[in-house]
Amino acid sequence: MTRRAPLLAVAVALAVALSLPLLVSNFRLFQFTQVGIYAIALLGLNMLTGYNGQISLGHGAFYAVGAYTTAIMIDRWQVPYPVTIVAAGVVCLVVGFLFGIPALRLEGLYLALATFALALAVPQILKYFEHWTGGSQGIVLSKPAPPWGLKISPDQWLYLFTLAILVVLFVLARNLLAGRTGRAIVAIRDNPIAAQAMGVNTALYKSLTFGVSAAYTGVAGALSALAIAFVAPDSFDVFRSITFLVGIVIGGLASISGAIFGALFIQFVPNWAQDISKAAPWAIYGVFLIVFMYVMPRGIAGALRLAFARATRRGTAESA
Amino acid sequence: MDILIQQVISGLATGGIYGSVALALVMIYQATDVVNYAQGEMAMFSTYLAWTMINAGLPYWVAFFGTLVLSFVGGVLIERIVIRPVEGAPILTIVIVCIGLLVILNSVAGWIYSYIQKPFPSPFPARPIKIGNVVFGAHDVGAIAVTLIVLALLYVFFRFTTLGLAMRAAAQNPASSRLCGIRVGWMLAIGWGLAALVGAVAGMMVAPIVFLDPNMMAGILIYAFASATLGGFTSPGGAVLGGLIVGVIENIVGTYVSFIGTELKLTVALALILVVLVFKPSGLFGRVAVHRV
Numbered sequence: 001m002t003r004r005a006p007l008l009a010v011a012v013a014l015a016v017a018l019s020l021p022l023l024v025s026n027f028r029l030f031q032f033t034q035v036g037i038y039a040i041a042l043l044g045l046n047m048l049t050g051y052n053g054q055i056s057l058g059h060g061a062f063y064a065v066g067a068y069t070t071a072i073m074i075d076r077w078q079v080p081y082p083v084t085i086v087a088a089g090v091v092c093l094v095v096g097f098l099f100g101i102p103a104l105r106l107e108g109l110y111l112a113l114a115t116f117a118l119a120l121a122v123p124q125i126l127k128y129f130e131h132w133t134g135g136s137q138g139i140v141l142s143k144p145a146p147p148w149g150l151k152i153s154p155d156q157w158l159y160l161f162t163l164a165i166l167v168v169l170f171v172l173a174r175n176l177l178a179g180r181t182g183r184a185i186v187a188i189r190d191n192p193i194a195a196q197a198m199g200v201n202t203a204l205y206k207s208l209t210f211g212v213s214a215a216y217t218g219v220a221g222a223l224s225a226l227a228i229a230f231v232a233p234d235s236f237d238v239f240r241s242i243t244f245l246v247g248i249v250i251g252g253l254a255s256i257s258g259a260i261f262g263a264l265f266i267q268f269v270p271n272w273a274q275d276i277s278k279a280a281p282w283a284i285y286g287v288f289l290i291v292f293m294y295v296m297p298r299g300i301a302g303a304l305r306l307a308f309a310r311a312t313r314r315g316t317a318e319s320a
Numbered sequence: 321m322d323i324l325i326q327q328v329i330s331g332l333a334t335g336g337i338y339g340s341v342a343l344a345l346v347m348i349y350q351a352t353d354v355v356n357y358a359q360g361e362m363a364m365f366s367t368y369l370a371w372t373m374i375n376a377g378l379p380y381w382v383a384f385f386g387t388l389v390l391s392f393v394g395g396v397l398i399e400r401i402v403i404r405p406v407e408g409a410p411i412l413t414i415v416i417v418c419i420g421l422l423v424i425l426n427s428v429a430g431w432i433y434s435y436i437q438k439p440f441p442s443p444f445p446a447r448p449i450k451i452g453n454v455v456f457g458a459h460d461v462g463a464i465a466v467t468l469i470v471l472a473l474l475y476v477f478f479r480f481t482t483l484g485l486a487m488r489a490a491a492q493n494p495a496s497s498r499l500c501g502i503r504v505g506w507m508l509a510i511g512w513g514l515a516a517l518v519g520a521v522a523g524m525m526v527a528p529i530v531f532l533d534p535n536m537m538a539g540i541l542i543y544a545f546a547s548a549t550l551g552g553f554t555s556p557g558g559a560v561l562g563g564l565i566v567g568v569i570e571n572i573v574g575t576y577v578s579f580i581g582t583e584l585k586l587t588v589a590l591a592l593i594l595v596v597l598v599f600k601p602s603g604l605f606g607r608v609a610v611h612r613v
Contacts, residue, residue, distance in 0.1 A: 055412065102598050108411065109355055109553065113545055114597050117590040120542055124587050242419055249416045280431035286424035293413050293420070294405055 013260070017163055026155040030227065031267060033155070036162040037223045038263035042247045043173055043256065044216025049245070050254035051177060052209040053189030055108060058115030060241035061122045062092045062214040064233075066221030071139040071231045072132060081144050081226055085165070088222035089215045096214020100207035119241035126233035138232030141225065162223055169216060174256055176212070185209055186254075217244075250292055252301025261300040322453045327571045333460035334529070334543075335567020336467035339560035340522035341537075341544035342551065343471070344515040346559040349548075351491040351511045353411070354403075357418040360537030360544070361425035362398070363519035366391040367527050367536075368433055370520075371440060380443045384524060388517050395516025399509040429534040440527035463525040470521050471560055474514070487511060543570070546589045549596050552606020562604065566592065 020032055045059045066088040073079040073087060099118070103111055126133045133139070146157035176182055184205050187195035196202050225231050243266050251262025273284035296303040341359060348356045356362075366387055373383035402421060406414050444462035448455045478484035489497040490507035498504050523537065530536050543566055551562025566589070573588055596603065 049412070055415075102594070105601060106597055109349075110549075110597055110601055112355070112415075113549060114594055116545070117542065117593045121587040121590040245412075246416060246419065249412050253412065280427040282423040282427035283431065286420040286422070286427065289420035289423075290402060290417050293409070293417050297406070297409050297413050 009257075014167070021152070021156045021159055026153055029155050029159050033159045033162050033227050034224070035260075035263045035267045036159070036166045037220045037227060038244075038247060038266055039259045040166055040169055040223070041217045041220035041244055042251060042262045043170065043259040044213045044220065045244050046248045046251075046253065046255070046259055047173065047177070047185070047216070048209055048213035050248060050252075050258070051182070051189065052185045052206065052213075054103065054206065054210065055112040055245075056115040056213075056241075057112050057238075057245060058117075058119035058241050059214075059217045059244045060119045060236050060238065061115075062096060062217040063221035063224070063240060063244075064122050064126065064236035065095055065214075066092050066218030067225035067231045067236070068126070068133060068139075068221075069218070070222035070225045071141055074141055075139050085219055085222045085226075089219045092218025092221075093211045093215035096218075097207050097211030099214070100210025103210060104203055104206055116238070116241070119238040122236055123233040126236070133231075133233070138230060141229045141231075143229050144226060158227055162227070165219065165223065169219065170256065170259075173216070177256070181205075246289060248299075250289070250296075250299055252299030252303075255299070255301035255305075257304075258299055258301035265300070323575070324572075325454050326456065327575050328568055329456050329464075330460050331568035331571035332564055333457075333463045333567070334526070334570070335547075335564035336464050336560075337522045337526045337563070338540060338543040338547045338566055339563020340467055340470065340518050340525075341540060342547035342559035342563045343474075343556055344518045344522070345544060345548050346551075346553060346556050347511055347515045347518070349553055350556075351487075351508050352403075352407075354414050354418070356515070357415065357541075358421040358425060359515065359519055360541035361422045361429075362391070362395065362516050363523035364534060364537045365425050365429055366394070366516065366520035367440065367523035367532060368429055370524050371433075371438060371527075371532055374441060380441060384443070387520050387524065391516040391520035392513040395513035396509045398516070399512035403512070404505070404509075426534050433534070435534055437531040437533045440524075440532045442528035459528055466521065466525055470518060474518070474556075483510075542589050543567075546593050548603075549593050550603055552603025554607045555603065555605040558603055558605030 017032075021029055024032070041059065041063055044062075045056060048054050048056055048059075069088040069091045070081070070084040073084040074081060079087075103114065106114055143154040143158065144161075145154055146152050150157065152160075177185070184195065184200045187198065187200060188202055188205055192202055228235075247262030247266045248258065249262075250265045251260070252258030269288055270281065270285055273281040273288065276284050298306070341363065344359050344363075345356060348354060348359070369390055370383050370387040373386055374380060378386070398421065402417060403414070406417050442459045442462070444458040447458065449458055449461060450456075478488060486497070486502045487507045487510060489500070490502055490504045491511070494504045497507075522540075526540060527536065530540075544563070547563035547566045548559045549562070550565060551558030551560070553559075569592070570588065
């Protein structure tokens with residue numbers, strides 16, 4: 001029972017996710033598309049920060065690179081949008097890998113600062129290359145229409161499209177992290193020197209993790225460009241990077257399901273805060289953040305795991 | 321040449337402000353290994369307190385010192401109430417709590433005082449000082465002086481008083497200090513108070529230049545990061561010197577390198593941080609961290 005429970009939870013979550021287009025309005029569905037997009041980005045960041053122990057405050061930068069790759073390819077060269085998403089992933093993989101090489105020398109705080117500075121500089125750099133990015137005006141896209149003559153709205157199509165990519169990427173991430181590679185990545189976080197002594201190529205794995213993590217976030221950025229049908233420099237400010245970090249810590253570090261919980265948090269809690277107080281919504285949000293950290297220092301996934309462990313222990317004690 | 325000297329002086333003035341914020345960051349970092357991302361917003365909030373007192377009709381210097389006292393108390397309270405419960409938690413948890421603090425302070429300031437920019441008075445005469453052909457803003461010179469006085473007082477405090485010694489001990493070796501009877505928890509709280517105080521001075525000195533609004537410290541915090549990185553996160557003096565260097569570089573690059581102008585100023589800070597981190601990660605004056613294996 002205990003071993004099958006996670007599988008059951010995944011099946012239930014998938015069933016709920018698939019039935020959503022039938023149950024909720026197009027606007028709500030758009031919000032859930034955003035949740036899916038954030039979940040992909042958070043999973044990418046979680047690989048780097050949660051599993052590999054490299055803190056990044058700059059993943060908004062890769063999100064922006066992904067979004068702009070898609071926008072420019074569609075706007076300038078009329079490339080079909082599914083191709084642009086793969087391209088965004090590849091571009092971010094390369095950019096992330098290259099940024100990961102100097103980042104190898106940096107630990108903890110210093111890496112956080114370097115990536116933070118990167119996130120800050122992105123809007124300015126985007127505005128500077130006006131010829132490609134359309135400057136502060138940004139680039140306007142159109143929402144992709146459902147293919148094969150499907151009788152669904154563009155919002156519904158985009159939701160299903162995002163969900164499909166999400167499932168594929170989550171399965172890939174799970175397989176990557178559960179195997180030999182994943183153990184190497186975690187070993188580097190827990191004890192780099194011991195990992196090296198065991199024959200793990202620390203430098204290669206760290207830059208690779210950076211690249212894969214950036215690729216996930218880039219795919220998410222590309223999807224967001226499609227979902228919002230618009231990219232502009234100011235939507236990729238440093239606050240987005242901070243939001244991603246908030247998402248993985250609230251969701252649960254080094255946990256795959258944590259990405260989903262974190263995505264739900266960063267998508268919906270600001271709205272609730274707005275409902276509670278129109279005057280100072282971010283103050284409410286900040287209070288939420290601090291309270292969450294007090295009561296669930298290991299994030300939502302960690303708290304659930306703990307609750308589940310307690311419940312089953314009681315269950316077995318009673319049955320014994 | 322005259323323009324160069326003017327740019328250097330005004331660079332030193334803003335650099336002193338970056339250096340003060342960097343010093344506040346370093347003080348908290350040394351004591352607790354936490355980079356306080358809310359440092360800028362704390363300074364912004366203090367500046368609003370000063371603005372309220374000045375608007376209520378108090379003379380400038382009364383408001384100035386009143387703000388320092390309130391900021392110190394506020395900093396101590398923040399450490400006691402918000403930070404203490406997560407003292408032993410993983411670094412990322414503390415980072416998130418600091419970010420929570422940042423958005424709360426920013427949002428509450430916007431709620432109370434609105435997001436409209438407000439002018440903030442300078443205590444120094446508006447008439448520029450003229451030496452030969454070179455013209456200095458009196459505020460620039462005044463800001464440099466105030467910053468230097470604060471730094472000198474801090475130095476004296478940490479170097480020559482028992483409390484300062486106790487605080488340094490608590491930061492360096494909490495376990496042994498506790499065995500000597502130093503109340504380590506309270507030393508940390510006082511450290512936060514002092515950092516808030518230094519930040520308040522920086523806020524009040526920069527507000528006449530950039531105008532007062534809830535987001536005014538965002539850019540300054542980045543330059544403070546750059547300063548602390550340049551000087552070394554383990555060296556208070558280095559952080560201040562780093563601030564002065566960053567301020568001067570910023571002004572000179574903005575004036576003489578035409579393609580950068582004001583549009584890419586933050587990118588200069590990024591480039592600086594990256595260059596320092598890649599070539600000398602511990603900064604100019606920082607200690608190289610040595611780990612026992």
